[in-house]
Amino acid sequence: MLNRKSSSKSTKAGIGGIKMLIAVSSIAITLGGWGILAHDQLQSGLTTQTAFAQSSVTNTQQGLNQSAASQVSSAVRPVVRTRSSR
Amino acid sequence: MFKSKTQGIDELEPVIPMSTAVAILLATAIITATIGLFFEQWLPGLSVSIFGPQPKVYWDLARSSAIAAYLLLWLAVVTGLLVTNRMGRGRFSVQNVVDLHQFSSLLGLLFGLFHGLILLGDKYIGFTLVQVIVPFTSLNYQPLWVGLGQLAFYIALPVTFSFYIRKTITTAAWRAIHYASFILYAFVTVHGLLAGSDTGALPILLMYAVTNAIVIYLTVLRIIGSPSAPSLAK
Numbered sequence: 001m002l003n004r005k006s007s008s009k010s011t012k013a014g015i016g017g018i019k020m021l022i023a024v025s026s027i028a029i030t031l032g033g034w035g036i037l038a039h040d041q042l043q044s045g046l047t048t049q050t051a052f053a054q055s056s057v058t059n060t061q062q063g064l065n066q067s068a069a070s071q072v073s074s075a076v077r078p079v080v081r082t083r084s085s086r
Numbered sequence: 087m088f089k090s091k092t093q094g095i096d097e098l099e100p101v102i103p104m105s106t107a108v109a110i111l112l113a114t115a116i117i118t119a120t121i122g123l124f125f126e127q128w129l130p131g132l133s134v135s136i137f138g139p140q141p142k143v144y145w146d147l148a149r150s151s152a153i154a155a156y157l158l159l160w161l162a163v164v165t166g167l168l169v170t171n172r173m174g175r176g177r178f179s180v181q182n183v184v185d186l187h188q189f190s191s192l193l194g195l196l197f198g199l200f201h202g203l204i205l206l207g208d209k210y211i212g213f214t215l216v217q218v219i220v221p222f223t224s225l226n227y228q229p230l231w232v233g234l235g236q237l238a239f240y241i242a243l244p245v246t247f248s249f250y251i252r253k254t255i256t257t258a259a260w261r262a263i264h265y266a267s268f269i270l271y272a273f274v275t276v277h278g279l280l281a282g283s284d285t286g287a288l289p290i291l292l293m294y295a296v297t298n299a300i301v302i303y304l305t306v307l308r309i310i311g312s313p314s315a316p317s318l319a320k
Contacts, residue, residue, distance in 0.1 A: 014105035016109075018186065021113060022161070022186075024117065026157070026197060027154075030154045031120075034132070036128070041146075042130055043131075
């Protein structure tokens, strides 16, 4: 009788432990899931920003190259004209 | 006298039983390891999620709490089926499995409530209180599939609270209420699969596949193997 009582008491305590684990795991899933989602969003945001910055740099570089090329060609033309007019 | 004092100490039960102590250690390990391993890595994301120009904390918590609520509901269904299949009677008594069944049902309901109400903070979709409370009114986002989740919550209320009125209702009423939990589980699964924004992720798909396979297996066992009334319904 005493053994059965003690065994029932320990099983009850075991169930209490399992309940606590279930509750802690549920909170961990909720907060951990939020952490993972927030981290992923930050990473994808940074990737997008980096890609945007890289494309901006490339576009600026191309723009500068074109601008420089057109300035050089416009500077060279008068010289060519002057020479041809002679 | 000295002898009897020693015997008294020998007969004392530990204040915290071994299994509870192990559970406390495991819970502490889970929390501390999570903080130690991931918190620093997650902190910038969490900060942006709360204080950024478009806070996504409400939406993200709704998504993650939905997974917890789904798993708790699954556990409630599985423990319920184990009791009626008479499989959950090895190490634990029926009363203990029923205890877990009730606990997971109630906790699942709480997480389901949190999952719905936290969406009120989300400004992107902009759920109103009426859209959160009244099924099929979420016109901004998947009204049908969101509506199934809302209906499931309202079915879960009487199923969960039927434990408290068990002695005042008939066995037939008790069973009818509990059979509704199959509809509830189906609604929640469809809601999760079709309204959830994480369904495309492989771990989530695997979760649905494994949990549903277990429920279907135990249900088939219940139908073919244990036609007699469960002992709880006596």
